[in-house]
Amino acid sequence: MSTYRELLQRTKNEISEVDATEAKGLDDALWIDVREQDEWQEGHLPGAIHIPRGYLESRIEAAAPDRAQQIVLYCAAANRSAFAAKSLVELGYENVHSLAGGFTDWKRNGLEIVMPRTLSPEKRTRYSRHLLIPEIGEEGQLKLLDAKILLIGAGGLGSPASLYLAAAGIGTLGIVDADIVDETNLQRQIAHSLDTLGTPKVDSAKRSIEALNPDVNVITYRERLTSENIDRILDDGWDIIVDGADNFPTRYLVNDASVWRGIPVVHGSIYRFEGQVTVFKPHEGPCYRCLYPSPPPPELAPSCSEGGVLGVLPGIVGTLQTNEALKLAAEIGDPLVGRLLLFDALTTDFTEVKIRRNPDCPVCGEHPTVTEYIDYVEFCTR
Numbered sequence: 421m422s423t424y425r426e427l428l429q430r431t432k433n434e435i436s437e438v439d440a441t442e443a444k445g446l447d448d449a450l451w452i453d454v455r456e457q458d459e460w461q462e463g464h465l466p467g468a469i470h471i472p473r474g475y476l477e478s479r480i481e482a483a484a485p486d487r488a489q490q491i492v493l494y495c496a497a498a499n500r501s502a503f504a505a506k507s508l509v510e511l512g513y514e515n516v517h518s519l520a521g522g523f524t525d526w527k528r529n530g531l532e533i534v535m536p537r538t539l540s541p542e543k544r545t546r547y548s549r550h551l552l553i554p555e556i557g558e559e560g561q562l563k564l565l566d567a568k569i570l571l572i573g574a575g576g577l578g579s580p581a582s583l584y585l586a587a588a589g590i591g592t593l594g595i596v597d598a599d600i601v602d603e604t605n606l607q608r609q610i611a612h613s614l615d616t617l618g619t620p621k622v623d624s625a626k627r628s629i630e631a632l633n634p635d636v637n638v639i640t641y642r643e644r645l646t647s648e649n650i651d652r653i654l655d656d657g658w659d660i661i662v663d664g665a666d667n668f669p670t671r672y673l674v675n676d677a678s679v680w681r682g683i684p685v686v687h688g689s690i691y692r693f694e695g696q697v698t699v700f701k702p703h704e705g706p707c708y709r710c711l712y713p714s715p716p717p718p719e720l721a722p723s724c725s726e727g728g729v730l731g732v733l734p735g736i737v738g739t740l741q742t743n744e745a746l747k748l749a750a751e752i753g754d755p756l757v758g759r760l761l762l763f764d765a766l767t768t769d770f771t772e773v774k775i776r777r778n779p780d781c782p783v784c785g786e787h788p789t790v791t792e793y794i795d796y797v798e799f800c801t802r
C-alpha cells in the first residue's frame with residue numbers, strides 16, 4: 421500500500437514532464453486541459469481543448485486518433501495531469517507530456533492565457549442536450565449561436581428546417597419567400613398554422629421561430645429570388661444556404677452565387693414519395709451545374725403546376741437538410757459532399773449515389789463560361 425504522495429511521485433517518475441518552454445517547442449502538439457469546467461471558464465491556455473480528467477479515457481480517441489500525436493496535458497498544478505499522462509501512455513499514446521507547474525505557474529509567469537466565451541446559465545439549460553454530446557459541447561453550441569443560415573423558401577422543406585435550426589440555436593436565420601400561407605400548405609408546411617392563413621410565409625415562419633426560441637435573430641426577405649436581388653440578400657453575410665426552392669431558375673441562381681461566394685448549399689428536393697438531399701460545397705465537391713450544366717429543354721421540363729407530395733416527405737427531407745446544415749455549422753461529421761442521398765417513402769429505402777465534379781462545369785470548372793447571373797424563364801410542360 422502507498423500514500424497519495426508516494427503514488428504521485430512514482431507516477432511522475434514514469435511519465436514525461438516538460439516545462440513551458442519545452443512544451444512550446446513540440447511540433448503540432450495537442451494541448452489538453454484536464455481541469456473541471458469551472459476552472460476552464462476562469463481562463464485556459466491558448467489553443468488548448470478541454471477534456472475534464474474524468475472523461476479523458478473515453479474522449480481521447482476522438483480528439484487524438486493518431487497514437488503518435490504529441491500531447492501536452494495540464495491541470496492546475498501538474499498532479500492530475502501526471503495521472504492523466506500515465507493513463508494515456510497505458511492507452512498506447514507514445515508522446516504524452518505533463519506540463520510542469522500546470523496552469524498556476526503558467527499564469528504566474530505572465531504567459532498568455534485565454535478567457536473563454538461561455539454560455540449564460542439560461543442557454544446552458546436550453547441547450548443542455550447539445551452540451552452533453554462531446555462533439556458539440558459548449559464550443560460547438562457557441563458556433564451554432566454564431567452561425568448565419570439562409571433558407572430559400574419557407575414551404576415544405578423550409579418549414580421543418582427553420583424550426584429545427586431555430587431549436588438548435590442557430591443565431592441568425594434568413595428566410596426568402598414571396599408567398600402567402602394558404603390552406604393547401606398546412607398539410608405539410610408545419611411552420612404555418614390556421615392563425616397565419618393569408619399572411620406572408622416569411623412573417624408566419626418568423627412568428628413560429630420566435631415563439632420557439634428568442635435567441636434566434638430572424639431576417640425576412642419577402643421576395644422571390646432573382647438576379648436583381650440575390651447579391652443584396654447574400655451581402656448580409658450567410659455562412660450556409662439551405663435550398664428548399666421548388667423551381668430550377670432559383671436553383672441555378674443560388675448555385676452560381678454560392679460558387680462565386682464560396683458558400684455551401686444544402687440542397688433538397690421532393691416529388692410525391694421521393695426525396696433527394698446533397699451538399700454542394702464549392703470547389704470541394706460538385707455544384708448543381710456539374711450535374712445539370714443548364715436547364716432542361718422545354719419538352720423535358722418538370723411541371724410547374726404544384727405536384728402532389730406525401731405530407732411527411734418534406735419533413736423527412738427538410739430535417740435531413742437540417743442535419744447537414746448543423747454539421748457544417750458545428751464543423752463536425754461528414755457532410756453529404758459528393759454524395760446524393762435518395763429516399764423512397766413508399767419502400768423506406770435510402771440509396772446513396774456518388775456525384776463528381778465536372779472539370780468542364782460552366783461555373784466551377786477550369787474554364788467557366790457562366791460568369792454572371794442568368795434569369796431562366798420557368799417554362800412548363802403542363
Ligand SMILES: [Zn+2]
Nearest residue numbers: 707710781784
Ligand atoms: Zn460545378
